[in-house]
Amino acid sequence: MKRLLKGGRLVDPASGRDGAFDVLIDGDRISKIGKDLPVEAGTTVVEIPKGYVVCPGLIDIHVHLREPGQEHKETVATGTLAAVTGGFTAVACMPNTSPVNDNAGVTEYMLKKAAEANLARVYPIGAVSRGQKGEQLADIAELKRAGCVAITDDGRPVATALLMRRALEYASMFDMPVIEHCEEQTLKGDGVAHEGFQASSLGLRGIPGEAESIMALRDISLSSLTGGAVHIAHMSARQTLEAVRFGKARGARVTCEVTPHHFVLTDEMLAQPVAYDTNTKMNPPLREAADRDAMLAGLADGSIDVIATDHAPHAADEKHVEFDHAPFGITGLETAVSLCLDRLVHKGVLTLSRLIELLSVNPAGIIRVPGGSLAEGALADVTILAPDLAVTVNVAKMKSKSKNTPFDGWQLRGGVAATIVGGRVVYRNDACSTGL
């Protein structure tokens, strides 16, 4: 089956195209891109409304799908449904499942569930260490062969420099990056919020930004030592951004990501509108305005490589407890695009083309998977954005099994019109008429 996307604004940073181009999809591949492509017989023509954007499918490289083991929070099926609803054609899922994804059995289980759901592509990320215990390396070759694209002990930083060194050395054999949740555990202590005035005034134990930057500096140094690629997950502190700039300037193989909540929100959310709202509790914590502004600056100047959501679903009753006892994390797949368009593109921080780099081109490059471009012959993973769509975030309508987001009720400009994975339309937004 052939489908011709006609009339949209094509934004494809990989080829440098940004303008009125038609896209011809044949089966699961993109067969042709050009201006005013002729309509061949047997081709379905899809008139893309004026102002809509056709771009390579978005890829979220930091997602917790919770399956196996925590299916009450999310499953591969509900998580990938949330992903395509949020415009993501692929997600990379974290290994802190139960059991931990430290062996081929768990990886294959995840991929089997993903094939059954048949929505977004799922790229499992394996554990650095067996059981994420920080002692012995996991069987990384086996994980790679089973389909893992990177390794991380996300949620549990690799505690010793020696193990991190070994992980970087060993993973480089497979050209896999090591993704690090940077957090020096003794400095974090039992902290639950960013260390600063807000936490002090609310009586919450603080986590300083340096807990993150110290480990980022360690890992950047180890990357230089070993030549291995390190990717800093969910960067939140301005000190970490400085560390990344320092590393990049010296040619270290370091990349980094930031979440929408860390470039939109600050720790003032801890106090209001709802004091001690557990949907403002995440790790790393919401930091102060200077950190949020640094993240925006890092996005604008190119220091930051990727926007990833750290989608961390938790059941309502798990979050409906004292702030100290609530689990860290919020969902993100279904709010990311609207937050990015509203806060980055419409506010003039980034061009649309640069946003697509952060959400598609660079994520694909870092975990070395197909996608991130709309070249002829490439997989037809396509996201269609409605950059001016008026969106009101409504948790009741979210597809994720969990509803833990601080953005409920937010009014944002920009959303997702449709999501195409391998030539199949897997999501259509009822509020948009794309003719798909």
Place this chain on the structure above:
Amino acid sequence: MKKDLLGIADLTPEDIYRVLETADAMREIGQRPIKKVPTLRGKTVVNLFYEPSTRTRTSFEIAEKRLSADTLNVAVAASSVLKGETLVDTAMNIEAMAPDMIVLRHASSGACHLLSRICKSRIINAGDGMHEHPTQALLDAFTIREHKKDIAGLKIAIVGDLLHSRVLRSNALLLTKLGADLWVCGPPTLLPPGIECLGVHVTTSVEEAVQDADVIMMLRIQQERMQGAFFPSLREYFNVFGMTRERVSLAKPDVIIMHPGPMNRGVEIASDVADGPYSVILEQVANGVAVRMAVLYLLAGGVEDETAA
């Protein structure tokens, strides 16, 4: 006043004065031969304590009984918090029995805010984690006013473990709202980051803090803080920050010494200071009952003005 008393942060200076003036009237009840008025007759007050407390719980209970409320004490062992029923479920169960007020003491900051969102009962915060202890700050203000009339312009020094202290936070909010010149002092390891944003002077010199002070308020030092490496030893703490007669002599001649209790004699305060002529520590305890009666009365709606009679 609002439905609940969650913290001093929610109170205006007018609210604070109203509590203090009401407490003045309430104190007289405690001096009668029959220390009971019918003001809260038929009202049910649940004292829900998730942390051990002698002084605060007793003080609330006496205050409730003097106002003729039906009181019920629920003490929840700390260990059962993580194992058993959630705070929300416990609160919903208590709420189902239709109490009028819940007095909550809890180890987690913001626990009373959570209850406030789910309960129709009025919530009184009797101490939440490291956050606030509003009735303590109110009784401290009441005690200061007994000795110094006006709080505005007084130099007040608070010395001790500022980081973990809910008494500090409530007092800092209250005393700055009423215009005191507030100095807070402790080792740098026990200073809450950003505390200066509350409009207080921060110093690590106890001599500077108490110099010409009208009021010195000591905070408890918990022995387990040494394990967290906040300071080297109790002996060294006393040498650097302990309130001794020599240090008290730097303050104004009519200085008063306060402590919210429980005291560690020889750690944050020398015994001869705690028991000395400047000490108002037991007056604080006595005033606690009157201030809590005032809070209960005002939150109950300030009904039937017969109380004050």
